[in-house]
Amino acid sequence: MALIEVESMVKRFGGLMAVNDVSFVIDTREIVSMIGPNGAGKTTAFNCVTGLYPMTSGAVRFDGHIITGQPPHRITRLGIARTFQNIRLFSFMTALDNVMVGAHWWMSARVWDSVVKSPRARADEKRVEARARDLLEQLGLTRYAGSYARELPYGLQRRLEIARALATQPRVLLLDEPAAGLNPQEKKELMALISRLRDEGLTIFLIEHDMRVVMEISDRIVVLDHGVKITEGKPAEVRSNPQVIEAYLGQGAAERMVDA
Amino acid sequence: MPSLGLGRLLTRERVDPTARRPRGAGTSTFWIFSIGSATLLFMGWLLPWFVRPTSSGIGYSPMDVVSSAPTGIGTFLVYLLGIGMLVMVLSPFAELFYRARKRAVPERLDQVRVLIAVFGLVSTVVVFLLTRVIQEEQLFGPIDAFTITDSAVWLTMVGYILAATAYGLRGWVIRRPTTAFAALALPVGILLPLMFHQAPVFILWAAGSLGIYTLLALGLNVVVGFAGLLDLGYAAFFAIGAYTCGSLASPKHSIHLPLWVLIFLGAAVASMFGAVLGAPTLRLRGDYLAIVTLGFGEIIPDLATNNIGKLTGGPDGISSIDQPIVHLPFATINFGINKEWYYWSVLLVVIVVIVLLRNLEHSRVGRAWVALREDEVAAAATGINTTSTKLLAFAIGASVSGLAGAFYGSIVTIVSPDDFSFSVSVSILSIIVLGGIGNITGVIVGSFVLTFVIFWMLQYLNEWSATLGQTINVPSLGNIDYSQYTYMIYGVALILMMLLRPGGLIPSRARQIELTSGGEEESLAAVQGIA
Amino acid sequence: MSDESPAAADGMLVDQRGLTSRSHRGAASSPAVVATSTVLRQLYSLVQRYFPQILVAGIALSILFVYTTGGLTLMGEQIKNALVLGAIYALVAIGYTMVYGIIELINFAHGDVFALSSFYALIIATSFGGFVNSLATGSGIGLLVALVILFVTTMAAAGFTGMAIERVAYRRLRDAPRLAPLITAIGVSFLLEGFMLVKFGADNVPTKNDLWITGTALTLGKVSIAWTDLFVFATAVALMFTLGAFVRITTLGKAMRATAQDRNASLLCGINVNRTISATFFIGSALAAAGGIVYSLNYHSIQWSLGYRLGIIAFTAAVLGGIGNIVGAGIGGFVIGIIYVFGGQLAGGEWSDSLIFAILVIILTFRPTGLFGVDVTTRA
Structure with missing residues (x-):
């Protein structure tokens, strides 16, 4: 097909x-x-x-x-998710945050939820963080979860970009x-x-x-x-x-x- | 001295020059603490002079303590506090002395400092109880019984406690700086009107300048700091909020809505304008965006000046705006007379706004903003709607500004186009550049420093300088109008900060590196060949 | 799909929920929204494409309107005013465009350099016991000498001011992100304004050169053109042509053009980039100074905050002409002059500034490349 x-x-x-x-x-x-x-x-x-x-x-x-x-x-x-030829990560975000940005669009918390940190926003955040950590772990990036993307070695940056793309479902x-x-x-x-x-x-x-x-x-x-x-x-x-x-x-x- | 274990308890970080210090607690931290705490102390000493520079009787200055004999218990207490403070101020130098000789700083030094801190805390509580609850002001010897409760002592004590605590708890402060800042700043913030109850002008400053500008800076920080969009016309939304308040709570149109409704209304109207005015800028690159917002920032006050639709009252603006009167079962609070209620209202709003903005910063929206700021193209390719995300930043930033505007209108009771000129936008920008772009704590510190210098110190420096000129027989000192230096101060602050410390006084870690070593920014529209 | 549904099973990289067809999920907008946005987009591209025509039509209409209401004399009078004002805008706009062309910085302080140099001119004319002033009002030759002295010294002083600003405030931030030097530039602007405020006071300062150039040069119909008008216009045009020739012919001009196109490559070719950029600031500021002099000769009154709004208007002219394009900035200055005067006549003088700011917003929104695009070869 x-x-x-x-x-x-x-x-x-x-x-x-x-x-x-x-x-x-x-x-x-x-x-x-x-x-x-x-x-x-x-x-x-x-x-x-x-x-x-x-x-x-x-x-x-x-x-x-x-x-x-x-x-x-x-x-x-x-x-349709993609990576870039000249890696375009968000350099000053942590690896974890980079992946979580990928999940941005399918998160269910509305702006208002985010503002007041409603239970829905918390649950949403928790769920997405778990998924992001899962992705990082499977791609062998767990120990870099808290590092800035720019601090990762080159090869791992490429992998992180794939992780971010995968997070977009x-x-x-x-x-x-x-x-x-x-x-x-x-x-x-x-x-x-x-x-x-x-x-x-x-x-x-x-x-x-x-x-x-x-x-x-x-x-x-x-x-x-x-x-x-x-x-x-x-x-x-x-x-x-x-x-x-x-x-x-x-x-x-x-x-x-x-x-x- | 028996070891109380207190020093060890409170200072997790043992100062040992040979040991490897944890990250972020290096020499620079030492300096920040030493200099910062010493500054805080001296400010505690000096602030009263600025609060009441020349008037005698009401004002109280450290000089009064020095010139009076320590007869009463209270005065004695003040002396003790003075000695304690001296120890605190000098202790960094002792520490430096040890460091210079590459010897470990004795733990006793820390213990002493912690003890002094505890002593300061206890004695402040004692003084408070004596003066406010037991009304035993006679304890305070030759100094006017009433003045001892006045600003200076309170402030000195609080400043001193803060410094001491900051020293003693510096391990904790390093680990949780934001919490520490909130914990240390909140008591001062809430008690300010009590400390300065004899200087209502100072309370008015704290509400009308410090509070309002903190709100404005927090709002602009959303746009500039979080989303990375330089807005040079931010005062326009301030104006919109203020004019909303002025129109709907004054005899001008014979409408009198309560302030509590107006702050939400002002926020709503301003955020609407924020979204509408933000729309044309969406595809523009950073510097063009700044100029377009600047254009809007000039047009909006011009509309008010030209009395569009006979709504705004022209160059004179709208006057005699309502000040709320709240009827409680046990008392009636007239905000126009008891300005401290304005202060507390603004403080409450500031705290709420801070909490909400922090939520936002650490939510999906905040992440999307950072992503957008870092790489618009990648953000779009990761599923972020760049248009709506930018508009949201504009709208939220504008709403905070509108809220501040509504408060401002009510506090000063008159709004006119001159209050919202470009220099207001620049002063707000200076605050966040000074404090630290993208960092809420930095923004608060920046707004305190700048509003204090501009809206308080410069006003009173004239008077102060004249007195000094008379004293030392240089009458020309009285002829200087220091308020003229406002522009230069903004200018110098902006230049020096960008050149020397682009992250601000309290930088947010990512933003600091980003501002010094950022790459070429590239808008999505430019990549798509639209703009 | 409920919010509580678990994420992909552990150990899976691919979120299995994602593999379903989802044209319905969050992607599609309602038909009304699509239709509206399509209409808006078409309108946008229409305005974008026919921007020059729309602009010219608008200007022509407003001139026509002034003609029908005020007759030929008013129209002629206003055209004269527009050209004089436009000449000053053009001189200032060139500085913006040159600096933007070479280091992509909106030199926010440029307008204040303009204002500052008008004060320079005042100081030079009145110092040494008013030597230059008395020279100028003495005789024809004396006026010529005085003008030469005034122009040379003021332009040099302003030029060095501009160079100093670049050296102190901008050079270190050349490789920083674009917003950092822009913020510094705002700082410099405020510093200069503050300096002028402290030094020269908050009120209008009379320039006391009313007697330098007087009288009417010629009368066309009922429109009398004063010598000052002619002088302003001629000076501006002459300076612009000199600059054009300079950038095209001299080595320094070529170095500027090269640096504007690719700074690193120019560095590799042995161009002293720092000196080239300094020179650009010198020339831009000197032209602004010329603007300041002719402004004070024509309007006889200056003020500390003069540079702020005039600076934005001149910047609008630079953007209108296509930023980076020197000729465009010159033309843009005159066009903005016309819009300012005739728009003000049409809508009421108190709206002139707003009108220009609106134009600024409109240009940047619809056509950030300006009327003449960015022809990279003429950048400097």
Whole structure:
């Protein structure tokens, strides 16, 4: 069943076509990667899906409904959570608070409850804190719960960002280069995490440069180059596609590889 | 001296230069305590001079004690207290002396201080009982029987107890600073009118300046401190609250609503305006937002000046605003005459507002504000509705301001456009910058310091300086109008704080680092290419 | 789903409640709200797109209105007033725009530098036994010499004041978040205002230069244009053209443009960024000083708080012209002058200030890039 359908997405910045007529579909409980050289428009496509950029034309369907033009917070509330390429945590909030911000939208306390600290607000706060601590624990961040996000080591910051995204109760998780800057051990853990998330019912859509990660965990791969989708398919298909090799290594290299 | 175990009980933190001190209790804490307590003590000494700088008879100053012989028990008590205070003031230097020699400070020093604190507490209670309950004022020897109960002694004693307690309990103070602050400040706050019952002008200052500006600063702190939106037109909401009160409780429109209704009405009207005026600023970056609010802050008093709809009375404003008269079964309280009731009302409101704002700060709303302040884009991507969250900050900040405005109108009985100029907005901003942006305790301290300097000290400095000029034969000292320095004081406070201590006197931890090493802020609208 | 339902079972990362379809949950708004917000959004983008046209139409209408009510003479008189006032706004606006262009700071104290420099001019004209003053009222040549002395010394003094302000108050906060230097700038503004209040008193101060430039230069129809009007206008335009040429041609001007575009890259290219920024403050403040001089020559009365409102109005002009854009600030100054005078004529003079503040709010809300956008290449 298709969960996200991107139809002819176009995003233009002035004269630059960052994303040009890209369409693809992501099924429920699927891990789909988007790859492509730097500047191929991957993050732009992400931003268009999550509503951070208004699209020039085209449409995004989520669960059968068009979500194009919705503000980002509403898209998140529908169930699309994301992380950022250059980690965007709330640096001067504790790790716990960062995760609890993720739960903000589904908390039931109204402003008035918060003002007078009503029983409802207390219960709500308690419940969400428990959930946030649970998430931190499962991601091995418990001992950092009270530290500022900026004090965490880099790899853990990436994990904290995932925890924050998970706290929004997503159906789809968009990860923008989650393996960037991680060491091999951390990458292994990340892959295990992603697989686990899928097993628990989540759909994963990620941008990644590390081909080992991409090839190992992806069900399908979408390849972008200069804003255009050049191919899409199973990892094995994509790996041997000459267009992909060309996009990555240039024309000559592609020919040589095909020759070889 | 037998060990009472008291020192150890009260001071969890053993001062041992070789041992590793717990985090946050380092040298700087030592300095803050030493200097802070000493300052507090000296303020206790000096405040009466400012409260009643020149008048003789009513006023009471430490000099009176020095010049009189210790005949009565009370005077003797005052002497003892003086010696105790001297020990307290000098003890940091003793501590410093030990530290400089890298020797452990003897525990006895702490014990002495704690004992003095207990003594101070007990003797204050004794004096209070003697003078107020038993009416044995004759005990106080040659000093006018009545004056001994006056401001100076009370204040000196309280200041001294505070300092002593702060020393003795500094382990606790370090661990729970907010609770400690509340516990130490509340008694002074509540008893203030009793301590200064012979200086009603001071009570009026405490209600009309300190109380009102504390409220205003608390409200602005929501907008600037919590949500990170610089509002330079905050006085507009103050004006709206005051004019609401003025219109609905004065002969102007022949409507006379009670103040208790008006403060809620003022808050409601102001918060509505806050949301409406906040709306256009939502997509703007921080500095543009500040300028737009500044524009509104100029337009609103202009509307009042130009007597829009013949509602506001033009440049003269609205006068003879009602002051409440409360009929109780046993007494009738006329707020216009017994100003201390204004003070207590404002104090009550301040406390309630503080409690509510603290709730808000530590709730989902407060978290959303911080998230918004730190990274608007990430906040939006995490499901926070940036628009409504910002509007909420504006509305809540404005409502506190409107509430303060309603009180203000009633206290001063006349509102005119000049009371709500840009300099009022800046003075409120100065308070929170001075005290510590985003920190409620800091805001209270800042508002005390600034309103005391601006609205009390400068007013009386003229008189004081003239007297001094006569005494030392420099008559030109009498010609200086110190109130002209108000602007410069705001200016210097803002500049120095931002340059030297951007977190304020009492910084909130996160906000301090954020203000010194913040990254480039980027609004959601800018990212989306709308603005 | 009730509030009390337990969170995801322990050991699960994914909250299973979240995996349900939820277009109905908190996401969708009622049709009325959607419709209203759509209308508002369309209105917003309409105003945004046609902002210059709307502005020009508004101005034209108000001029027309003044013409129909007061006739040609009143209109001509008001156009003259608007241009004179606009010239002063333009001179001050340039300082705002240059500083914002280069360090993205709303130099709140700029208006007060303007006021302060008008006091500088007063001091220079009256000190040394009123030497400059007597020179100016003596003869034609004397006036010329006096003007040169006055302009050079005042502009230099104001320039150094501006540099000192930058050095003391802003430089250390250059890499702090945007609001920190803005708050400091407000502090500097209040410090300067307070200084002027203490030093020169709370009342209007006559500048005593009524006799410097007198008489009517020419009469167009029934509108008589005084020499002072002409002088103000000519000075402003001449200074603006000089500045334009300076920024385009000289090395320092190029350094300014480079620094405005990318401070770090300029640093790497060997540009002395500190000196460039100092120079920007010098030039901006000097132009404000020129504004202060012509203001005092034209209106003969100055006050400590003069710079505050005039500063905001000039800032509005800078924003209107597209902040960072020097030419835009110049044009913006004149446009704001016209709006101020004709709007005041239309709505009553007591509304002039409010009108400008409203314009400020409207520009920043609908078109923060101003009339001419931020053409990065002309930033300095």
